[in-house]
Amino acid sequence: MTAPRIPTTKRALNVEQQIDRLRDRGMLIADGAQAAHALLHLNYYRLRGYWFVFESGPDQFAAGTTFEAVLALYDFDRRLRVEVMDAIERFEVSLRTHWAYVLAHLAGPSAYRDASLFTDNHERLLAGVERLYAERKEPYLLRYLDRNEEPPIWALCESMMLGDLSKWLSSIRRHPHRQRIADAYDLHETPFCSFVRHINYVRNVCAHHGRLWDRPLLINQLDFPARPAGLVAQLQPDPSQNRRVYNTLVLLAYVMRRTSPDSLWSARVADLLASRPDLWARMGVPQGWQKFELWQEKGA
Structure with missing residues (x-):
């Protein structure tokens, strides 16, 4: 049995706190409203995957790094x-x-x-086909299945x-x-x-x-x-x-x-x-x- 994971010590930051953190680490943010909108819709953690290339060290951005440059890379x-x-x-x-x-x-x-x-x-692959047929989602397969007829391979491949x-x-x-x-x-x-x-x-x-x-x-x-x-x-x-x-x-x-x-x-x-x-x-x-x-x- 897997041991229970230790709860993270990270705390949730609101958007204003996220912007402050980025500025404290050296990122230039000229348009706070644009940054807030991006962080609300794109996720701080997602954007972190793009701004890490601008870092000069741990928790520090290279001089001149702008939020606009991060968005351009994104x-x-x-x-x-x-x-x-x-x-x-x-x-x-x-x-x-x-x-x-x-x-x-x-x-x-x-x-x-x-x-x-x-x-x-082959048997494992066929089991996947049978699961697909059991879902009965695609009309072009149902036209065969409803007649208890085997769908041809050129119909099956479309799913x-x-x-x-x-x-x-x-x-x-x-x-x-x-x-x-x-x-x-x-x-x-x-x-x-x-x-x-x-x-x-x-x-x-x-x-x-x-x-x-x-x-x-x-x-x-x-x-x-x-x-x-x-x-x-x-x-x-x-x-x-x-x-x-x-x-x-x-x-x-x-x-x-x-x-x-x-x-x-x-x-x-x-x-x-x-x-x-x-x-x-x-x-x-x-x-x-x-x-x-x-x-x-x-x-x-």
Whole structure:
């Protein structure tokens, strides 16, 4: 049994006390009303994750640190999450489609029931499907369930979250079958499965409005074989930096070229990065990144 936790000694501060504390620690706050509004709506503790980069020591801000600079960093991160979620949404829908399409043509509309296609994790995955059916939330599934008919895989996939898809993809028994799905993105199936797991992690960070811009992420240098040509050259190679968000942006830009070739996503992200060169080091952005092909505008 877990021992009871010791109550925190921290005390709740009202907004005026929070502002006084920030000023006592050296933060310049020209507009107290703006600061009060931000603290009331954004949470002191949440914003603390953004102002810590301005600290020169424990409980002390570097000279010249302003509350406006903290809010500007917060807004940059929010805009970054919006762009990342846009790319992940397109990839998630695309992956659903290719997963269902490939398996349906391998084993028919109920391919997800075919144990021969999957590893020993199959029963656990099917239990998740049955829970989904029992919830009876989606009209496009009810049209089958109300007739006591098995929903086809192309209907089921529309209810799957990216985390579910990642597990189903990794559980496909035969490498050639996984490769047929990865072929849609011109990636080798082994790093592709790792990529999907990583993107699901990033999606969850964004969906819960977590700090993204300088977060150490799961991904290390993915082991890409010969394909796709040129992608690895555009990733940050420094082992101390390759878990930063920049490499995730490169991989999303690459995937967006395949899912949404007319999108201006890469150009928007490039503009966003260019607006804050002071953040590049903590984001893992390499020197000369603007010259890389993936950041050249191709959309319309």
